[in-house]
Amino acid sequence: METIENQEIKSNKQYHPQMHSAEHILNQTVVRMFNCGRSFSNHIEKKKSKCDYHFNRNLTQAEIEEIEVRVNEVIEKDLVVVEEFYSRDEAITKFNLSKLPDDAGDKIRIIRIGDYDACPCSGLHVSHTSEIGNFKIISTDFEKEILRIRFKLIEK
Numbered sequence: 001m002e003t004i005e006n007q008e009i010k011s012n013k014q015y016h017p018q019m020h021s022a023e024h025i026l027n028q029t030v031v032r033m034f035n036c037g038r039s040f041s042n043h044i045e046k047k048k049s050k051c052d053y054h055f056n057r058n059l060t061q062a063e064i065e066e067i068e069v070r071v072n073e074v075i076e077k078d079l080v081v082v083e084e085f086y087s088r089d090e091a092i093t094k095f096n097l098s099k100l101p102d103d104a105g106d107k108i109r110i111i112r113i114g115d116y117d118a119c120p121c122s123g124l125h126v127s128h129t130s131e132i133g134n135f136k137i138i139s140t141d142f143e144k145e146i147l148r149i150r151f152k153l154i155e156k
């Protein structure tokens, strides 16, 4: 028997673990490639998801392909995904907490993906990156200083 809480989480598409984990890797990849911030807004759904970034242009086809290659490299490394807890004071010095709600409490949950990424998140994630599947960018567009990346996952 599952608890009501678990059923609620599973029925909430915002918490799709594969997509949620892919979003973390995508964000870290974009940050590393372009030296910009993580997505400030995103919609995570089972079939397709989107992340929005403050940016200054659209991506080239070569850049889109490089993001795909890099994200899939991380997935294929089968990195371990773990949760860690920090006090708010400690977390502030280590992580970007700007997206964290103010009522998140004093214990901050950090999701760490191997040595690749660590960021605060309350969602559900895979335990190993190979569970994510193949990452594919559907499209990107750029409007009003916002770059939107739409992506999907292809099950292996």
Ligand SMILES: [Zn+2]
Residues within 6 Å of the ligand: 020, 021, 024, 111, 121, 122, 123, 124, 125
């Ligand atoms: Zn997450």
